[in-house]
Amino acid sequence: MTPYAKFGVIGGGAWGTALAQLVAADGAPVRLWAREEDVVAAVNADHRNPVFLPGAALSPSLTATANLADMADLDALLVVVPVPFLRAVLAELPAGDAPLIFCSKGMEAGSFAFPIDMARDLAPSRPHAVLSGPTFAHEVAAGLPTAITLAAADTDLAAGIARALARPHFRPYVSTDVVGAEIGGAVKNILAIACGIVDGAGLGLNARAALISRGFAEMTRFGLSRGAQAETLAGLAGLGDLVLTCTSSNSRNFTLGQGLGRGEPAEALMADRRTVAEGAFSAPVVAAAARADGIDMPITDTVARLVAGETRVAEAIQALLSRPLRSEGR
Ligand SMILES: NC(=O)C1=CN([C@@H]2O[C@H](COP(=O)(O)OP(=O)(O)OC[C@H]3O[C@@H](n4cnc5c(N)ncnc54)[C@H](O)[C@@H]3O)[C@@H](O)[C@H]2O)C=CC1
Numbered sequence: 001m002t003p004y005a006k007f008g009v010i011g012g013g014a015w016g017t018a019l020a021q022l023v024a025a026d027g028a029p030v031r032l033w034a035r036e037e038d039v040v041a042a043v044n045a046d047h048r049n050p051v052f053l054p055g056a057a058l059s060p061s062l063t064a065t066a067n068l069a070d071m072a073d074l075d076a077l078l079v080v081v082p083v084p085f086l087r088a089v090l091a092e093l094p095a096g097d098a099p100l101i102f103c104s105k106g107m108e109a110g111s112f113a114f115p116i117d118m119a120r121d122l123a124p125s126r127p128h129a130v131l132s133g134p135t136f137a138h139e140v141a142a143g144l145p146t147a148i149t150l151a152a153a154d155t156d157l158a159a160g161i162a163r164a165l166a167r168p169h170f171r172p173y174v175s176t177d178v179v180g181a182e183i184g185g186a187v188k189n190i191l192a193i194a195c196g197i198v199d200g201a202g203l204g205l206n207a208r209a210a211l212i213s214r215g216f217a218e219m220t221r222f223g224l225s226r227g228a229q230a231e232t233l234a235g236l237a238g239l240g241d242l243v244l245t246c247t248s249s250n251s252r253n254f255t256l257g258q259g260l261g262r263g264e265p266a267e268a269l270m271a272d273r274r275t276v277a278e279g280a281f282s283a284p285v286v287a288a289a290a291r292a293d294g295i296d297m298p299i300t301d302t303v304a305r306l307v308a309g310e311t312r313v314a315e316a317i318q319a320l321l322s323r324p325l326r327s328e329g330r
């Protein structure tokens, strides 16, 4: 019998809804907090989330609320709020000791904080973990086979949450490397934008493969400098997710990049979207953090400048290709 019988999910976007459905599919009670009243109404009345996860039929044991106070009496909370909005939501979370499992992929502007760093500030008494890997929401909601990293410094917590979330088609692999899991997810979003740019600009598959390899080298340099383990970065939360989102137009980050690669202005591509491409938020943040640490991240830096409209695609590609030749190990 798992001690995590009642899960809550904070954040009713595509990924929060899919995770809620993962747990609720066999009839387990799950409570979902969504900030949008239309999402709450549709989940409760129609067992659907037409705003963020259209097409997925949800279990009746999944109920939604717009009131964070309703998330007090649960055994574990999956936190799936995009990183730019996470601090404000954590500050409003009711007091409690249920573990927080962070499922968002990004780094906060200004503080350079990852979700776990925010939790140390705002919910220090709660245990915390990170869930990250190659996991398109609509595939998890449809019950397609998926593997993911579940990282927590506390090995009992990681094992307990992994057991509670595991399903025949959903395999969590446990790790103690929370830093690696967070860095892998944040950096791959930025690199997915870069791969989308290559695709949108028609630069070919050799260029994409080069970008995935050299992007992975960037992720590894940045991760190792911050204490991540190489095997985490080469695993599901790093390379695995990088490959998924750099090769599929199901990725919002990749499609944002495709638009940039076709020459569409970043501002227009970002306007009016209710869904997030976290890499657009994280690129300038990771670029600034790397610069401050003296870590070379040319692809991340280029994505940051393209998203900010500070350079054009042709110019950026020319600048990347004219960098001095160097050894592959750097
Ligand atoms: N969609 C996916 O397949 C996956 C997404 N993720 C990550 O999960 C996180 C959440 O992404 P999705 O669920 O896909 O979101 P989404 O793009 O489907 O929906 C946007 C979400 O942002 C929230 N939001 C917008 N403005 C807000 C505000 N001012 N305050 C609080 N929340 C606000 C909305 O309520 C909604 O939950 C991101 O970090 C993403 O990188 C991770 C794995 C898979």
Ligand SMILES: O=C(CO)COP(=O)(O)O
Binding pocket: 105, 133, 134, 135, 136, 137, 189, 192, 241, 244, 245, 250, 251, 252, 253, 254, 276, 277, 278
């Ligand atoms: O993180 C994801 C899959 O692992 C989803 O990627 P996008 O946010 O780019 O759609």
